[in-house]
Amino acid sequence: MYTQALNGIPDEATDQSSEAARFQARVDAEQKIEPNDWMPDAYRRTLVRQISQHAHSEIVGMLPEGNWITRAPSLKRKVALLAKVQDEAGHGLYLYAAAETLDVSREELIGQLLAGKAKYSSIFNYPTLTWADIGAIGWLVDGAAIMNQIPLCRCSYGPYARAMIRICKEESFHQRQGYEIMLTLARGTPEQKAMAQDALNRWWWPCLMMFGPPDSESQHSDQSTRWKIKRFSNDDLRQKFIDATVPQAHYLGLTIPDKELAYDDASGHWKIGPIDWAEFKRVLAGGGPCNRERMRARRKAHEDGAWVREAALAYAQKRRARREAMQIAAE
Amino acid sequence: MSEKHLPLWEVFIRSRSGLAHKHCGSLHAADAEMALQAARDVYTRRGEGNSIWVVPSSAIVASDPADKDELFEPALSKIYRHPTFYDVPDEVGHM
Ligand SMILES: [Fe+2]
Ligand SMILES: [Fe+2]
Numbered sequence: 001m002y003t004q005a006l007n008g009i010p011d012e013a014t015d016q017s018s019e020a021a022r023f024q025a026r027v028d029a030e031q032k033i034e035p036n037d038w039m040p041d042a043y044r045r046t047l048v049r050q051i052s053q054h055a056h057s058e059i060v061g062m063l064p065e066g067n068w069i070t071r072a073p074s075l076k077r078k079v080a081l082l083a084k085v086q087d088e089a090g091h092g093l094y095l096y097a098a099a100e101t102l103d104v105s106r107e108e109l110i111g112q113l114l115a116g117k118a119k120y121s122s123i124f125n126y127p128t129l130t131w132a133d134i135g136a137i138g139w140l141v142d143g144a145a146i147m148n149q150i151p152l153c154r155c156s157y158g159p160y161a162r163a164m165i166r167i168c169k170e171e172s173f174h175q176r177q178g179y180e181i182m183l184t185l186a187r188g189t190p191e192q193k194a195m196a197q198d199a200l201n202r203w204w205w206p207c208l209m210m211f212g213p214p215d216s217e218s219q220h221s222d223q224s225t226r227w228k229i230k231r232f233s234n235d236d237l238r239q240k241f242i243d244a245t246v247p248q249a250h251y252l253g254l255t256i257p258d259k260e261l262a263y264d265d266a267s268g269h270w271k272i273g274p275i276d277w278a279e280f281k282r283v284l285a286g287g288g289p290c291n292r293e294r295m296r297a298r299r300k301a302h303e304d305g306a307w308v309r310e311a312a313l314a315y316a317q318k319r320r321a322r323r324e325a326m327q328i329a330a331e
Numbered sequence: 332m333s334e335k336h337l338p339l340w341e342v343f344i345r346s347r348s349g350l351a352h353k354h355c356g357s358l359h360a361a362d363a364e365m366a367l368q369a370a371r372d373v374y375t376r377r378g379e380g381n382s383i384w385v386v387p388s389s390a391i392v393a394s395d396p397a398d399k400d401e402l403f404e405p406a407l408s409k410i411y412r413h414p415t416f417y418d419v420p421d422e423v424g425h426m
Binding site: 034036037038083086087090093094097100105106107163166170309312313315316319 | 335336357360362365373377393396
């Protein structure tokens, strides 16, 4: 789904060599850095961490929505949700492939996730309690993801930027199908409207946290900005999302769960009340409602699929051996 | 087993407009057949193309970025290879 600003960048990031200067000049000139080009170690490590966290988020992000595929209220909703979840699998694959161009293996990256050493977006540690949550996720979670991902299409690292272009093309459908679900519920019976409101109440604040800690606390974005991996600060992106989303909620006739929310005429922005950053830290550290459940599901899927991977490899091996034997016999 | 991990493949797709196959990404698969099937699922979910090539990544030979100058620089100075280098009077019309 999306990458969160969680990345600490090591101190040796400022490399003074002439290669480093040439590298920075290329980045400054908006040239793309490609896999075989020289790059500072810290740039490589930052990208591996960010792209793999992003890939893990796409994969783990299938779980909360997958929860409702068999219970979608109509065939139309079911095929749409299936297609969306399948897209997220694709997003994960594009991103793992982009990370692999930086000399890490897929097995290594997945191993880090399953060992609990890698992070993924905190948003996927919340449960999907009702059908309205599927609407709220598409509208808000994918909406927040789009805000964050569009600038990444211009990221200095070529394979990441290209993966993001593909992903962004596919995200728009995700958000629109979610909003349509919310609209249908909001125009339905009072119970359905209440369900939509309840979903908004539970997802609003966690979605605002998706943009990462406030600028006052994220010390590391400077280097990412210089490397043109990051183009906007966490707070700027969050504000863009709020400004885009508040009128959409009003159109639904729903109330944003924030008593302090107010339009500021002077700046032209919607101002929100304080975000509970203690909750954000708790969920990131593993204390969210579903962290254990998500990891258990991923590990089980990996273990249950092991025999398929082994069988496919053994079959490919057998056919290769047979082909080679036939070639030798023919010679 | 000599291979413990699923090998990497590069995927090329011909768009419906009939242009040349274009690189669109990579994926892991045990063999060519599975690579083709996975490429269809991962890269053509919205009618992106009507033909797929998959090539083992290990079979690709690439130019070295370090040689970029000597390989590509010579072309930059050869402006006479471009139509705009030649003057044709306006009266002749479009050519
Ligand atoms: Fe996604
Ligand atoms: Fe999405």
